[in-house]
Amino acid sequence: MFSNSSTHQGLSWAAERHRFIEAGGNTSHAFGLGRMIGRAYAMLYLATSPMSLDEIAATLRVSKASASTVLRQLASWQAVRQIWVAGDRKDYYEAETDFAVILKEGLMPGVRKKLQTAGTQIEKTLQSSTQKASATPANEEVSPADQAEIRRRLRSAQQLHQRLDKVLGSKLLARFL
Amino acid sequence: MFSNSSTHQGLSWAAERHRFIEAGGNTSHAFGLGRMIGRAYAMLYLATSPMSLDEIAATLRVSKASASTVLRQLASWQAVRQIWVAGDRKDYYEAETDFAVILKEGLMPGVRKKLQTAGTQIEKTLQSSTQKASATPANEEVSPADQAEIRRRLRSAQQLHQRLDKVLGSKLLARFL
DNA sequence: GGGAACGTTCAAAATTTTCTGAACAATGTT
DNA sequence: AACATTGTTCAGAAAATTTTGAACGTTCCC
Numbered sequence: 001m002f003s004n005s006s007t008h009q010g011l012s013w014a015a016e017r018h019r020f021i022e023a024g025g026n027t028s029h030a031f032g033l034g035r036m037i038g039r040a041y042a043m044l045y046l047a048t049s050p051m052s053l054d055e056i057a058a059t060l061r062v063s064k065a066s067a068s069t070v071l072r073q074l075a076s077w078q079a080v081r082q083i084w085v086a087g088d089r090k091d092y093y094e095a096e097t098d099f100a101v102i103l104k105e106g107l108m109p110g111v112r113k114k115l116q117t118a119g120t121q122i123e124k125t126l127q128s129s130t131q132k133a134s135a136t137p138a139n140e141e142v143s144p145a146d147q148a149e150i151r152r153r154l155r156s157a158q159q160l161h162q163r164l165d166k167v168l169g170s171k172l173l174a175r176f177l
Numbered sequence: 178m179f180s181n182s183s184t185h186q187g188l189s190w191a192a193e194r195h196r197f198i199e200a201g202g203n204t205s206h207a208f209g210l211g212r213m214i215g216r217a218y219a220m221l222y223l224a225t226s227p228m229s230l231d232e233i234a235a236t237l238r239v240s241k242a243s244a245s246t247v248l249r250q251l252a253s254w255q256a257v258r259q260i261w262v263a264g265d266r267k268d269y270y271e272a273e274t275d276f277a278v279i280l281k282e283g284l285m286p287g288v289r290k291k292l293q294t295a296g297t298q299i300e301k302t303l304q305s306s307t308q309k310a311s312a313t314p315a316n317e318e319v320s321p322a323d324q325a326e327i328r329r330r331l332r333s334a335q336q337l338h339q340r341l342d343k344v345l346g347s348k349l350l351a352r353f354l
Numbered sequence: 355g356g357g358a359a360c361g362t363t364c365a366a367a368a369t370t371t372t373c374t375g376a377a378c379a380a381t382g383t384t
Numbered sequence: 385a386a387c388a389t390t391g392t393t394c395a396g397a398a399a400a401t402t403t404t405g406a407a408c409g410t411t412c413c414c
Contacts, residue, residue: 013319016305023298030291032209034372045330048323053391063374068391089382089390097330099337114207121200128193142190146225153222153274160276167353176344177337211402230361240404245361266360266412 017046021060036062036070041079041095050083050092077106100177112168119161126154194223198237213239213247218256218272227260227269254283281350289345296338303331 011019024042025035039060044051051059057067071093074080079102083092096102129151142150167173188196201219202212216237221228228236234244248270251257256279260269273279306328319327344350 011305013305016302020298020302023295027291027295030209030294032207036372045334046327048319048326064391065375065393066373068393069373072392091391097333099334114204117207118200118204121197125193125197128188128190142225149225150223156274157222157276163353176340213402241361242363242405243403245363246403249362268361 017043020046034070036060036066037073040067040070041074044080044093044095045097047094050085050094052090052092054090056093077110078102079106100174103177104174108168108173112165115161115165115168119158119165122154122158122161126151126158129154194220197223211247213237213243214250217244217247218251221257221270221272222274224271227262227271229267229269231267233270254287255279256283285345285350289342292338292342292345296335296342299331299335299338303328303335306331 021039021042024045025037025039028038028041029035040056043056043059053064053067053071056071057064060067071080075082075093079096080093081096083094085092129147198216198219201215201222203215205215205218206212217233220233220236230241230244230248233248234241237244248257252259252270256273257270258273260271262269306324
C-alpha cells in the first residue's frame with residue numbers, strides 16, 4: 001500500500017542523504033563558497049568508497065562539466081583526494097575526512113591571501129595619508145586633526161590585520177581542530 | 178599645467194580614498210558579504226564626521242535605495258551607528274571603529290547561526306543513520322560496516338561543530354581582537 | 355490642508371555568477 | 385587507423401544576486 005520504503009517515522013536513508021547534501025550546499029553557500037562545493041563534499045563525505053566523476057555528476061544531478069570543476073576546486077583545497085584504480089581510466093574521488101587538514105592546508109591559505117590583499121591596501125593608504133601632510137595642495141582638504149584621526153584608525157586596522165594573520169598562521173589554531 | 182592636484186609620486190587623497198573604498202568592497206565580497214557592505218564601511222571608516230544617507234549614496238555613486246539597505250545591514254551588525262542631529266531630519270551615520278565590537282556583537286552571531294543550521298542537520302542525519310539499522314527495508318542498502326563508518330564520520334563532524342561553536346562563543350576569541 | 359524633505363519598500367532591470375552542451379585533447383581498444 | 389571513453393575548456397544559456405527608479409508613508413513646515 002505504501003510506496004515509501006520506511007514504514008514509520010524515519011525518512012529513508014536516500015532521502016536523508018539528500019537532505020544532508022543540500023544542507024552541505026547551503027552551508028558552503030552561506031559562507032560564500034558556492035553551493036556546489038558543499039554539495040559535492042557532503043556527498044563524498046557520506047560515501048564509503050571512491051566515486052567516479054560520472055557517478056558524482058549523476059548523484060548531484062549536474063553536468064559532468066560542473067562536477068569536474070567543483071572537484072578540482074575541492075582537490076585544490078585538499079578536501080578531496082583523487083584515487084587511481086589500476087586498469088581503469090576513470091578518476092575516482094574520496095573525501096578527506098580530517099577537517100584539520102582541509103582547514104589548515106586547504107582553506108586557510110586562501111583566507112590569509114584575502115586578508116593580505118586588504119592589509120596591503122591599508123598600508124598604502126596609510127602611507128598616502130602620512131606623505132600627504134606635506135604635499136597637500138592648497139585646495140580644500142582634510143584638516144590636520146582629521147588627518148591624525150584617520151591615521152589613528154588606519155593603524156588600528158593594520159594592527160587587527162597583523163594580529164589576525166598571526167593567529168591564523170599559528171599552529172595554535174590547528175591544534176584546536 | 179597639471180590638473181592633477183599632487184605634484185609628485187603620491188596619489189591625491191581623494192584617489193587614495195577611492196582605492197581604499199574599492200579594496201574594502203573587494204574584501205567583503207571575497208568573504209561572501211557582498212561588495213557594497215565593504216565599500217560603505219570603508220568609506221565611513223575614513224570619514225571623520227557622520228555622513229547623511231544622501232552624502233553616502235553620492236560618494237559611493239549608488240542609489241539612495243542601495244545606500245539605505247546597506248546601511249541597515251551594517252547597523253544590524255553594529256558596524257555603523259546612527260546619529261541624530263537635533264533639528265535635522267536626516268539620518269547620519271558613523272562607523273564603529275572598534276572591530277572587537279563588530280566581530281563579537283555583529284558578525285559572530287550570524288556565523289554561529291549558520292554553523293548551528295549545519296549542526297542540526299548533522300544531528301538529524303546521525304539519528305537517521307542509527308535508527309535505520311533496524312528499520313531498513315530489505316531493499317539493497319548500505320552494509321553494516323559502511324553504516325558504522327558513516328556514523329563514525331558524522332560523529333567526527335559533530336565534534337568539530339561543537340568545538341568550533343564553543344571557541345567562537347568563548348570570550349577567549351574576543352580577547353584576541 | 356498642501357507641500358517639501360526623507361527614508362523605505364518592492365517590482366523590474368542590470369549585472370554577476372553558475373551551469374551546461376558541444377568541441378576538443380588525450381589515452382586506450384578493436 | 386578508426387573508434388570509444390574520459391576529463392577539460394569555453395562560449396553562451398540559465399539562474400541568482402544586486403541595483404535601481406518610482407511609489408509610498410512619515411514628519412515637519414508654511
